[in-house]
Amino acid sequence: MTSTLVTKPQLNAPTIHQLPNGLTIIAEQMPVEAVNLNVWLNVGSTKESDEINGMAHFLEHMVFKGTSNLGIGEFEQLIEERGAVTNAATSQDYTHYYITTAPKDFAQLAPLQLDVVLNPSLEHEAFEREKLVVLEEIRRSDDNPRRRTYYQAMETCFENLPYRRRVLGPAEVIANLRSQQMKDFHGHWYQPSSMTAAVVGNLPVDELIDIVTQGFEQHYQNDTDLGKSTTQSLPDPETAFKSIVRHESTDSSLQQARMVMMWRVPGMIELAQTYALDILAVILGQGRVSRLFRELREEKGLVTQVGVSNMTQTQQGVFYISAQLPTENIAEVEKAIANQIQQLQTELIAEKDIARIRTQVANRFIFANERPSDRANLYGYYYSQLQDLAPALNYPQRIQAIDAQALQTAAQRYLDPKAYGIVIMKPNN
Numbered sequence: 001m002t003s004t005l006v007t008k009p010q011l012n013a014p015t016i017h018q019l020p021n022g023l024t025i026i027a028e029q030m031p032v033e034a035v036n037l038n039v040w041l042n043v044g045s046t047k048e049s050d051e052i053n054g055m056a057h058f059l060e061h062m063v064f065k066g067t068s069n070l071g072i073g074e075f076e077q078l079i080e081e082r083g084a085v086t087n088a089a090t091s092q093d094y095t096h097y098y099i100t101t102a103p104k105d106f107a108q109l110a111p112l113q114l115d116v117v118l119n120p121s122l123e124h125e126a127f128e129r130e131k132l133v134v135l136e137e138i139r140r141s142d143d144n145p146r147r148r149t150y151y152q153a154m155e156t157c158f159e160n161l162p163y164r165r166r167v168l169g170p171a172e173v174i175a176n177l178r179s180q181q182m183k184d185f186h187g188h189w190y191q192p193s194s195m196t197a198a199v200v201g202n203l204p205v206d207e208l209i210d211i212v213t214q215g216f217e218q219h220y221q222n223d224t225d226l227g228k229s230t231t232q233s234l235p236d237p238e239t240a241f242k243s244i245v246r247h248e249s250t251d252s253s254l255q256q257a258r259m260v261m262m263w264r265v266p267g268m269i270e271l272a273q274t275y276a277l278d279i280l281a282v283i284l285g286q287g288r289v290s291r292l293f294r295e296l297r298e299e300k301g302l303v304t305q306v307g308v309s310n311m312t313q314t315q316q317g318v319f320y321i322s323a324q325l326p327t328e329n330i331a332e333v334e335k336a337i338a339n340q341i342q343q344l345q346t347e348l349i350a351e352k353d354i355a356r357i358r359t360q361v362a363n364r365f366i367f368a369n370e371r372p373s374d375r376a377n378l379y380g381y382y383y384s385q386l387q388d389l390a391p392a393l394n395y396p397q398r399i400q401a402i403d404a405q406a407l408q409t410a411a412q413r414y415l416d417p418k419a420y421g422i423v424i425m426k427p428n429n
Contacts, residue, residue, distance in 0.1 A: 014200075014379055014389060017209050022193030023216060026379045026389065027208040028200045030372050035106040035201025037212065038098040038376035039117055040384035042196075043189040045169070046092045046162040046234060046315070052177065054169015055185050057090040058134050062182065063097065064088075065126045067119040072126065075116050084109055092163055093314040094384055100373050103202045110199075111215030118190065118219045127179040138171050145254055149322070149425055153260040156247045156421045157318055160235045192220065198380035200372040237316040238264055241419040254427040256304060257327045261337055262421045263319040265414045267312055268385050274312050275398045276410035277319060281310040282357050283349065283407075284340060285321060291340055292321070302329045302336070314385050319415060327426050334422065344411035348404040362396035 014028040044056050066072040079086050084101040099113040141147045151166055158164035168174075197216070199208045241264065251258075266273035285292040285308025296303045303325040311318040325333055369378050382392040391398075 015205050015209070016383075016389065017213075019192065019213060019216070021220070021222070022191070022195075024196045024383060025209050025212050026196065026198045026376075026383055027205045027212075028375065028379070029203065029205050029208070030200050030375060031202055032372055033103060033202055034100055034372050035103050035110075035199065035203060035208070036098060036100045036371075036373040036376040037106075037110050037113055038096055038198045038373070038380040039113070040094055040096040040196040040198065040380035041190060042093075042194040042384050043095055044091045044093045045165060045167045047189065048162070048169075050165075050173075052169075052173065052181060052185065053165050054134070054138075054167070054174050055177065055182060056095055056189075057167050057169065058131070058174060058177065059120075059182055059186060060088045060090045060095055060097075061130050061134060062122055062127065063116050063120045065130060066121050067115050068121065069115055069119070070112065075112055078112060079109065082109060086113065090167055092167060094381070096377075096380060096384075098373065098376070106201065106203060106208075107211050110211050111218055114212070114215040115219040118216075119221065120186065122179055122183050122186065124179045127182065131174060131177070134168070134174055135171055138168050138174065141166075141168055143253075145251060145258065145425070148251065149258040149260060149423060152247060152249070152425070153262055153320070153421070153423045154318075156245060156423050157262045157264065158316075159238060161238060161316060162234065163313055163316065163318075192216070196380050196384040198376040198383070200376040200379070202372075234315050237267065237269075240264055240414070240416065241421055243419050245421045246424070247422070248424045248426070250428050251425045252428045254425060256324050257330055257427065258423075258425045259323045259325060259330055259333065260423045261321045261334070262423075263415050265310065265317045265319045267317040268314045271312075271386070271391055272398075273410070273414075274310065274317065275395075276402050276406050277310040277317070277414065278312075279354075279357055279361055279399065279402055280344065280407060280411060280415070281308045281319065282361055283344075283353070284308045287360075292337065295340070296323070296333060296336060300336075302326075302333050330424060330426075338417040341411065341415050341417040344415065345408065345417070349407055351404060354402070354404055354407070358400050358402065362399045365395050365399070 014026050017025040017027065045053060048055050064075065082101060082105045084099060084105060086099040088097040097117050099109060101109045155164050197212050199212055265277055284290055285306055292306045296306050303323045305324040308321045311320055321337055323333055369375050378392045379389060383389055
């Protein structure tokens with residue numbers, strides 16, 4: 001066993017502790033009367049084959065359906081009796097499960113959280129019942145215009161990478177999944193070498209580590225028969241768009257049109273290239289003083305909503321500009337956005353504006369990590385994706401180091417005003 005204190009932390013002082021079985025525990029004492037345990041698994045929808053697309057999310061549902069020690073609903077009842085909370089989430093790149101308890105209850109409740117993650121029963125009857133729940137979730141998602149627009153955007157943006165697929169999976173795939181396939185998937189991926197347990201709260205670090213270690217050793221069954229491998233190696237990041245790739249459709253449920261413009265940009269595997277893009281997203285479309293909000297909504301009244309995000313996925317990211325607008329304004333808005341991108345490439349941003357934006361982005365990051373659950377999320381996310389905590393600690397400093405030239409270079413390199421993907425969904429009327 002080894003423990004390493006991360007040196008020169010910018011937020012606090014997390015300790016990294018590695019168990020011989022490969023499980024990584026990241027622990028930090030924080031003077032807030034709560035403890036959060038966040039268990040991250042290095043598996044999401046990108047690790048699935050097309051034949052089982054949606055399995056990681058479906059498994060997230062089944063984890064809460066009991067173990068050999070806990071009946072269906074018993075885990076939630078024990079959690080609620082102590083006023084604790086638990087939940088989970090699945091993305092393309094990861095799955096994570098978390099619990100927040102009072103410090104005095106953590107030693108009792110944390111092992112229960114580990115039990116449900118490590119030993120879900122996955123029995124056929126419960127599997128088939130929960131399958132209906134997942135299928136209903138897919139139907140609701142398909143009924144959501146924002147989700148439909150996003151799905152179409154990802155299918156347009158990526159030709160090969162599995163980011164083009166939905167985390168929930170297609171209904172026809174989910175309907176045909178079998179419980180044995182899920183057992184194989186769980187056996188293959190829910191192993192200590194693929195797990196990071198981040199635990200933050202008001203208990204001594206050694207105590208936090210001991211509670212998680214003992215809970216894991218109590219409930220982890222080292223089964224050498226891990227089932228068939230369902231791993232799928234990811235293709236290389238896709239090249240930038242060479243032209244405008246357009247996809248238009250109509251949607252009878254819409255009152256206004258939806259438009260998304262997107263560029264393929266670096267992901268976590270090129271993390272150093274993402275910081276300038278984070279700032280450019282704020283400059284263009286986050287907040288009331290952002291360029292697109294000011295021009296398109298406040299000054300010209302061309303859109304109802306406009307926003308920009310730099311989506312940093314593991315293998316490849318997406319620079320994503322979305323707008324809700326009257327159909328007759330689409331061409332003008334698309335041109336205005338391209339012009340704003342062009343301006344970023346040709347005119348250096350004023351230093352006073354950069355200073356404001358850098359402070360805004362860095363402070364948002366700090367303010368968003370004040371609670372134990374926020375901090376555990378931060379550590380679990382970065383370590384599970386990169387096996388490195390430094391980016392979780394030095395993000396504000398990396399942002400503050402970006403200057404006008406770096407922003408212009410990033411815009412020139414990654415945001416071509418004449419080559420991008422665009423999805424337009426128009427109402428029928």
